[in-house]
Amino acid sequence: MRQEDYFELLVYMITSAAGLKGEPKIYGPLRMIEASERLCSLMLKEDPDNPDLKELREIIETGKQKTTSDEEGFYQMLQDAAAKLVDMV
Secondary structure: OOHHHHHHHHHHHHHHHHHOOOOOOOHHHHHHHHHHHHHHHHHHHHOOOOHHHHHHHHHHHHHHHHOOOOHHHHHHHHHHHHHHHHHHO
């Protein structure tokens, strides 16, 4: 993996954390799940055929769009993503 890929994720995480002051409460979980999605993408670069990572990324991609329109659906996606992780362990 290229060092630049890890650095880009690190920059995203730190700047997201710094920008949270004054933002709506739901933005914290949104930023965390976006960072998780980016990490999944990095992991898929090393293991592009991993079906579990593909499914996890799809759960996140589909559910994170619900942040403003369906907050309960967004939080359900977080539960679904956590359940997928349990399956992966």
